[in-house]
């Protein structure tokens with residue numbers, strides 16, 4: 001595995017793979033979280049932890065929780081529009097089993113797969129700032145470090161791609177982002193995909209087939 005580099009900002013123990021419920025590192029995101037907590041006290045409203053076991057071979061990195069999706073339910077992509085295509089694809093390729101019902105108690109189980117986000121807190125307008133992406137990278141680094149069997153990382157969108165490259169200490173020129181691009185980094189193989197967002201799927205930037213093709217390749221690589 002390439003050397004993992006730590007971002008700047010307050011130091012946290014290397015073993016801390018998920019932020020504290022009241023993580024203070026990004027003041028704008030903490031303030032937004034407080035506002036939403038006051039408005040929607042029944043929602044999860046906290047940094048969303050990774051979903052799936054640390055012993056998985058596959059890690060999927062998304063952007064950030066959606067306001068009414070993962071931020072409401074507490075499970076990555078759960079209740080978000082993007083989760084419909086993601087979880088259906090994972091089930092089809094044997095990376096999940098059960099019935100995805102957009103709720104964290106739907107019994108869905110990931111198989112040899114873990115899902116995380118580049119930024120763990122919901123950002124206003126779904127747009128984290130560069131400083132917030134940099135600050136939250138320590139949790140991505142710790143998440144990767146805590147996965148001893150990790151072989152494949154699917155990067156959903158450019159922000160996940162760029163942040164994971166930095167987490168792995170790789171230069172952007174070594175692994176340019178492109179849908180379907182595959183980059184080798186030591187014992188890891190990185191797979192780029194356009195993000196399965198509502199915008200990308202509704203505009204045809206990403207079709208279900210394009211998305212499935214990425215996971216078909218991961219499946220084949222992991223099985224050989």
Ligand SMILES: O=c1cc[nH]c(=O)[nH]1
Nearest residue numbers: 062063064070076077
């Ligand atoms: O990137 C994304 C999009 C929706 N929900 C997530 O958890 N992550």
